[in-house]
Amino acid sequence: MPAAPSALPALLLVLVTLLFQGVAPTAHAADNGEWSVEPASTGLGKRPYFYLTAEPGTTVTDTVTVSNKTFGPLSFLLYAADAYNTERDGGFAVRTRKEPQRGVGAWAKPEREKVTVPAHGSVAVPYTLTVPENAEPGDHPGALVALDERITRGSGASVAVGVQRAVGARVYLRVNGPTMPALTVEDVSYEPDRPLVPGTGESSALISYTLHNRGNVTLNPKVALRAEGIFGRTLLARDLSRIPGELLPRQRIRLTESWSGAPQLDWGEVELTATAREVRESASVSFLALPWLVAGVPAVAGAGAVVWLRIRQARGRRTAPVDG
Helix, strand or coil: CCCCCCCCCCEEEEEEEECCCCCCCCCCCEECCCEEEEECCECCECCCCEEEEECCCCEEEEEEEEEECCCCCEEEEEEEEEEEECCCCCCEEECCCCCCCCCHHHHEEECCCEEEECCCCEEEEEEEEECCCCCCCEEEEEEEEEEECCCEEEECCCCEEEEEEEEEEEEEEEECCCCCCCEEEEEEEEEEECCCCCCCCCCEEEEEEEEEECCCCCECCEEEEEEECHHHCEEEEEECCCCCCCECCCCEEEEEEEEECCCCCEEEEEEEEEEECCEEEEEEEEEEECCHHHHHHHHHHHHHHHHHHHHHHHHHHHHCCCCC
């Protein structure tokens, strides 16, 4: 497709990885309606995910099943990938095939890198996972991913966009050794939104903070928000609900919480307390709530004082005696 010299390249390939319904684990195979990826069934029945335990320097084997739900054959590239928490909402996501892999993505190898699955059929592919001798103890989450070889092309004004889809089965690997849960709340900020004149409108505030899993195990954090005004009055106390179900090791996520009805005239502190696995950490930020009209009076008065002083200084220079 011809494009103007200043246009973007003719084909922009976008890898869209369809990642596991929901933030918290559910008891379903990874499925996008056309194909699914899941652990092979065992004598104990179906498994929603791979739950593996290994010693450093050992190898474990398992089998992944790719099922085709369409009326025609589908071809996939199979690969292992490391998992991480997304910045947007802390959801469970995995690295793309071309990104560097340091954990499960580097240690797990499917027996076949390419597989064609017939219509309404399934193919089981064994894989091995070799844990290095120097592997860090603790949790190493990842996934076994089936990447569709087809590229669906769309067109825009000056660029054609290709979309390549993937589905992955989660891998929860625990490397035996000391476990160290650690969680911190960092960079708490308070951004008020107040009316110009007190009592003439609703006020709110946006509270932002970072949850940081500094340990080597996956955590299921809970966060409580508490706000106190002058003289220790409780203004707000509630448990937050929009918290990821899983905060993976060494991951940090930025979250926000809206406070409707925040004070328009007060002085106090907002505190966030995170708990998980007998770990309890808090962080806080102070706030001074003043209506814009009230807050603007000192600024106007200060500016007026500066102008007055400069006028006085100018008059003094003009009337000063000249030394003959």
